[in-house]
Amino acid sequence: MQSVSAAAAAEPLYAPGSLLSVAHLPVSEVSAILSETARIAELPKEERTAILRDRTVALLFYESSTRTRTSFELAAKSLGATTTLVSDKSSSIEKGESLKDTGLTLRALGAECIILRHPASGAPFVLARETGLPVLNAGDGMHEHPSQALLDLRTILTRLHGADRAGEVNEHTLDGVTVVITGDILHSRVARSNAMLLPRLGARVLLCGPEKLLPEDALRLGPGVEIERDFDRALAQAQVAMMLRIQKERLAGLELDLNDYIGRFQLNGERLAAVAPKALVMHPGPMIRGLEIADDVADGPQSTIEEQVTHGLAIRSALLARALGAGVFKA
């Protein structure tokens, strides 16, 4: 290639504490986030609520969300911050206000950090550039969901290594661990973030799904990522089986035979017992019971689905402390 835009290279950097992509996090930073997560979880309430006292955090949600929104909000409140929620359905966004202007408005109202969920891939980069504020990517289009990957990591570490060893990682922490991510990889920001994060800690990520939902381009997400289209063969190698929802809202004309899909890729009790009786079963939610995952598995002993939600609250507390330069991230 001849030249990359010099302007792009000189682009103002994003405010420290932003989390736009897991690719921006060195392993040492991942470790620091996990350790702060563990530390905050142990703090007595009065110390915890002092961490972000008198700080203001805005949640800006252009897509519906249950887990992510609530856990970010509760995490901020548990650290003593004031939160405000703006959603596209009940704000001037409906009147056509741009992302930039919405961000500047929140900043003028005192927001020191914005948590953004947006249907357009890359939207958090725009918001971070235009406001200069730390921005936490709470899911952008088909791109990334970094806090989900971090909470998944904490869930895996806690289950495989024990809670007391979930507070730090290095390049070899997940050596020998195979994580199978199955389903609608194409449209999944959770898959991208996990596939880009976990191999850097030593894990092998096996992606599984039909061609339509898992193009070969996925192999280039990074080293340590492989494709195995046969679910049973993939599952047999798994210490962790992460299931994904079919994102009907993003299929955009793609036709899929759901019965065929269920037959080939559903994780049900029979399959799990036969092929991977010890694997952890994860799902970022929302799950569609009876489609990608069967009832008995979702509620079974191998499932970590509720723990993931709990770890989400903890991880997001640390991410907020980091975004606002508080806790161990105080300058």
Place this chain on the structure above:
Amino acid sequence: MSETLILNGHLMDPANRVDGPRDLLLRDGRVAAVEQPGGLRGAEAAETIDAAGLIVAPGLIDIHVHLREPGQTYKESIATGTAAAAAGGFTSVVAMPNTVPVNDTVAKLEWMLDAARGPVVKLFAMPAATVGSMGEKLTDFDALRVAGAVGFTDDGKPVLEDHIMRAALVAAARAEAPVSQHAEDTRLTGGCSMNAGPMAFRLGLRGMPVEAEARIVERDLQLLREIERVEGLRPHLHVQHVSTARAIEAIRAAKREGLHVTCEIAPHHFALTEEAVGDYDTHAKMNPPLRAEMDRAEMVKALLNGTADCIATDHAPHAAFEKRQEFERAPNGITGLETALGIALRVLHRDHGMPMAKVIELMSTSPAVIASLAGRGAAGPGHYADLVLFDPGAEWTFAARTSRSKSRNTPFDGAAMLGRVRYTICEGRVVYRA
């Protein structure tokens, strides 16, 4: 009208096979004389330009620009866009019809070409091939041609329907002008905002496959073949902003076969790849998109080996607020008039050894032929006095804030340029000097 002498320069005029020191006399908007150094001693002129150390070449011609007037003058106007053209060494530009309203009638074409718009360089236009560029009903090619149309295009979108494109090629052949096609099978690119491939996958953006371009090119070439056989006509298809190796391969084969096809390549498609999208940089968003390295290298090769006929910028200004938003929402296009020569000389001439005269051919001689701009694209006696004088060895850095365009949407802000325009002369008038 006054006379101008240009002395001590090095004339590079591929059309007349001149590549050496020459002095020129311009009179009444035309080149009056071209002589060996000293041959014009004693000639009187109101202005004498000392072109020592400069290349004197026929003015550059861009057959693909968007000047946004009428309707979107907050992005650009004919006056500002042509001022940017002059600063880039261009003396003729061809305006695309996707203005608001679309340029699809004689009245609109005449309004656009009226001197009252204040063009700084010579302005030509390609009106729409179909009414409103809706792809359904042909415009009046014959009347538009008489009124000055130099081709027909629905640029921004393709003429998608087979029978409409066929009819357009037939009508254009009769009017003796090209159909200039934006080759994109839009049935394959809905919701897409960059090149398809691993980079788009990683960024979570829907990608435009190379097939979307190649399929329309292949379809159009098939139509040329059919029309030659059935109608006995010889239509001229011009393929705009080619970006893929597959489309180039189809064009190469069609040329060997003898079909009348020409094509252009934009500087960004031979200078940049999809990597420039980086962190969703909307200044790297255009249609067709920046492609993979293999395709970029093939564009360079096509320009070197003659498969590609010319360079055209697809100058597409957009206001800052339009580009400073979500990647998928931002409009397609970048400005290009002021960076084309500097990029072409750096990438093609310096980095790939293309003779400088070949660069001039791609940017002046050949586009004049494609759009049948009589008396332009050459610097011999009798031709229009359209000239660019540039310092071929000057290395400089482009700064978007200094642009004459109303807009700043360029991926080349801060990029290295080779060759600096010192004078642009259009029909004998100095329209830019630095």
